[in-house]
Amino acid sequence: MTIAVIDRPVTAGGEETILTAIEAPDAALAIWTRRLPPLFQAILATLDLDRLDDVVIDLDAGTPIHAALADAGYPDDAAALLAADIDRLVHCQSRLTGVQRLTVKLEVIETDACRRFHADYVTLRLLCTYIGPATQWRHADAPETIHALATGDVGVFKGRRRLDPPPILHRSPPILATGGRRLLLVIDPARSPDDL
Template identity: 25%
Template sequence: MIAVTENRAIFEDIGVISPQVKASKHVEVLTDIYREDTNIAVWQRDITTELTLAVDEFLHTNQTKTTTFMATPENTYDLLCEKFGDSTAVKTLSKDVAVLVDMFCCLFELKEAGLRLTILEHAMCPRFHFDRIPCRLITTYRGVGTQWLPHDVVDRSKLGAGNQGKSDEESGLFNNLDDIKQLSQGDVALLKGEGWNEHEGAGLVHRSPAIAAGERRLIVTLDFVGD
């Protein structure tokens, strides 16, 4: 977590205000995750036709549900090709994932990150929750994107056991369905967790979306590893 505390000095002290989203078509928006007023930063990128076709072929030819490994900017491409083969589709997808690993490690001054590539046919974490980690990168290559709630609309006492067995929609966790925000396919998002320095009580509340019958969702996440 050294990078999280040291790099924060990049920004001026802006005081304590309600964390919010920073979103842009420009990749530089991801650096806004260091701002105290931000708990989600979203690069709203457009996936190229080449990558879209590669993802379609990858999903058509692979059944492996989850692949995890310690990823570095140097080993990601080779490890993914070793796991899934050297087809043009695999190479195209692996190259893109390797770029994200490089960005994530550079942004947080990490030597490696915990990579998880997952094919989903149902919601992995269907209830709203927060993560006790510093920060997570998530992108959906195919399918519906992650859902999240703005910090100022969440009644955090309704999370976990506080929902008293009621659904997220019925528990009082948020006011109405319009409060639910959703990432788009292709978005690259950084989700600040409770483990971020001095961020307890403000980790982004999010959940996996429901997946329609017969649909498959391909996501990649990157996490901090170790201390």
Template identity: 30%
Template structure:
């Protein structure tokens, strides 16, 4: 049973519903502010990188699932690219460097030394229902395809209330295991696939104790 399905059975607690957005990466550290359910770094996607990642055949998109000390996240991404035979280029270095940098930001914001890192490749909807992840927090960044959708709890059936993280932006969502009494009041889900855009490439980073 998902957290979304069991929400009605939980004790009544304060809900965090606010989404903070900013053009600087420091916005991610505001995730522990009262009332904040998510923070989004609204950075622009580099055009050369975007063209490069869109042109990669789907079999060369790197996939990764690992738990590593935060300083090894970039090395893990490099290994995943090598395994997928991603051609060496400045854009590949941008991708692996970004994975390492975002892992460091998450670790600094949440004061952890280890992270779970995933690079998910899919042409289907991985999480079609609005939900809350059973983790303290989760960082999401879409490198290829459409970004993650989110909505306040209780408005899942109101399409006007649904918002979407832009491609290349970095979103940090509180999860169901967020410490303290204040629970998140925000759901998120994977977007519907775009038939013409091919496979989606999503970075997922979770904090580990």
């Protein structure tokens, strides 16, 4: 396995197991660098994003998400591929967070939502952009240097519930002026009544 310490506290590698690097006390971001298979990319390229509803669902790890994707308008071939990948990432996030109940969001982003660099008030947030420009990140003390995940990469960001102040901040890339759109997956631990 190739592991690259990009710039402490960020670690990246080409295998899913790299995401466990986020468990280190000083880790703030673990990146699984991956390229989606060509068939997956081709099917995603055929999606009509105007016809898709956002998916926001709380589920237990092990609960398939395929039906929710079908209900949101994803064609069968895209729903099958996305469901398999999302189910895998739900299991991964469950192992990393140690919780079974997770909130999964698959949303079409067409605005400059979350355009400011920030850290979320969660323990760990998993992000993966399937279509369009991916999440940008930077060191909190180096605002002039902006990095970005690649489309298909999986990033696990440590939130303020585990690391405050956060050494790594992230944002959605500004796209409003470009007319571009993104298909973004977010997986968080589900909020408990105590969080509300």
